[in-house]
Amino acid sequence: MRDLPVIKVDGVLELEHAVVDGVDISGHWNRMFNQRAINAYPTEAMDWVTGLAGGESMRDCYQCGKCVPVCPVNHVGDYGPRKLNVKVLRGNNLLDDPDLWLCTTCGNCYRVCPKEVNPLRIMPAIREQAVLEGKVPDELADVFQKLQRTGNPQGESPRKRADWIAEAGVPVPLISELGRPVDVLWYVSDYTSYHPRGKDAARAMARVLTALGVDFAILGNEERSDGDSARLAGESGLFEMLAEQNIKLFNKYQFRQLVVMDPHAFNAFKNEYPRLGWQGEVLHYTQFLAPLVDRLQFQSQVDLDVTYHDPCYLGRNNGEFDAPRRLLEAIPGIRLAEMPHNKQNGYCCGGGGGGMWLDGFVADHVSERLSERRVREAVATVGTDGTGVLSVACPYEPSRFEDAVKSTGNDGRLVVRDIIELLDQALQPASA
């Protein structure tokens, strides 16, 4: 019996196979509890976390629990921001704890925290130490390598970054070839450049900018990932390397405004690049287009019920709720309806803070994906007959939500569209 395998689960001992006096007591029949008492309250973990730059506020939690019900991950598992403090206060530095990777840095807990405990700073700080110790989930480590090698998380060739422009239907100038200053440097970003659905949005954006007569150009194959999600996932060195490359480009060319498709890039350029040496005006594309909306010559009705998903890094974490809605409301025919979780209380798609690259790891610790929960909410708001649209303004989302539409069995009930695609659609003559 001694040689039989032992299943050890969190203080519970259970022999997979056990026969005592001829009686089979395999499995739960022989379950034993280990000593459950807490024998020490070591303070080292808390001292260590709060000693990290960014980790300071971890200590300040007083266990009110306001964060837990608004944490999207808590809806699908045991994780909750309050519980991180519980663990650290009892000696767990989180380096070997799956919880370290479950936070999407969506910031909804920080919004309600009376003590201003800030996981947007805490998680990257601890994750950075995990990265240094090589304690990173494999799939995330793989993406870090791709970013390092190719400058994009997909590991695609940087030389193909601007391939999408061939099918844009309008000229998309490269700033390196223009040889003159432009009004708008459009930072296209990773998923918009490489992902099939992202490329749809990129082409729509090119057409909308052209329709408006905007003097714009893109960086083309020189462009590198903004790196913000790598930073939030703990790879600050990689982030700084990518930022350095982009900043070099931003400084090389002359432009008046930087316009981005990706809220994560928006966050990086607005809040992180200044400390690394680049300061300039950066706008999310919805912010750039909203004041110009009266100049758009819409050609057709878009007769659809639409709801809007606030991206965490455009909405809650950077305060832009109105611009996307102004665009949607301007499109003829659209009926805009809000989901229960909207604006400040927007529900995370699960892709932020490295979540985009941890789907497999996260799946082992949650009952369903956040994107699936969000899709159910969207279906309940606008979708049952296929005319419902979940509109988005972040290139992470079309692929996440379209997968979730399928996995939740809502195929044919709901479609996912970037706002720019809806604008582009309304600018085209009505199709037959």
Next chain:
Amino acid sequence: MPETVLVIGGGPAGLEAARAVAEVGAQAILVERRAVLGGTPDESNYAALTPHLGSAQDALDLLRAGVQDPNVDIHLETTVTGCTGSLGDFRVTLSGPGGESTVKAGSIVVATGFQHFDPGRETQMYGYYEYPDVITLPDAEKMLKDHHFVRPSTGEAPRNVAFIQCVGSRDRRLGNEYCSKVCCGVASKEAIEIRQMLPDCKVYIFYIDMRMYGYWESQIYWPAQEQYNVNYIRGIVTEIVGKDGRLLMKGEDTTMGRPVEVLMDMIVLSVGMEPSKGTRDVAGILGVEQNKYGFIHTPGEPMDPVGTSVPGIFVAGAAAGPKDLEDTMSMAGAAAMRAIRAIRGLARAEVSASR
């Protein structure tokens, strides 16, 4: 009618009441059981006051200076042993060094205070009389006052210290169903002082819920946690046993839902407030109603926190239940004003009756 107010008790409440009476030109007779003025803060060696850690000594000096007034007649080492009469005409027997005497007073302010809960009443739980390293808040206060915070058993600095909250408070079995109001703040204040004095010492506070009302939240609780790294663990302790020269503390970590068995070098019991012997005795002598816990009953609460069941007799401070210093000072001023007004109201009534 002479405007004379008898103030019983020379602690913060009594000192402030007597000072206020004299300040508005009335006569105060101040009676104090001990040979010095100052009351419990003096007798129990308070060092730094909650919440600002100001000097208790300075505060007491200020209060004592306030009664150095020709209108305050101070009787030290004196107790009240009898009382007859009523509002406007109390005749009170005092027993002091010179024997018994009778004074006349128009009204009375009772300021006889509280005493700290005796943890020996918590039988077989905390071993206060068994283990020298189990101490109370006032015991810790004395050590902090002497700038010598050590384990009584060894004379060495402790490596870890746990405070246990709600000892003697919020307990139907003990008869003390009330929150003693100040212990969360005082424990946190002492925890800060220990961390200041012994930076390597880990300090824990085990609590049911932290009751940091009003500004104490940000004045004491948050700094203790955020700046002085005091560890707040929700869950209380029911047993302390000696082990290997240290204290094995057994309770439940209610956040984790798991038992706690942790070795501590020192344990501080956050003892609550009970009515002092003086409060119980004086209440009987004056015939004022006590509440079920033995504190002076204040039937007009919440609008009248100082009136007792007897017209002309008022109460200030912790004689009326758990109070912090702010409560005490506010009540003392209110009681003094009400005591004088009671006499003057009577005088006005007499004048109008004689017309």
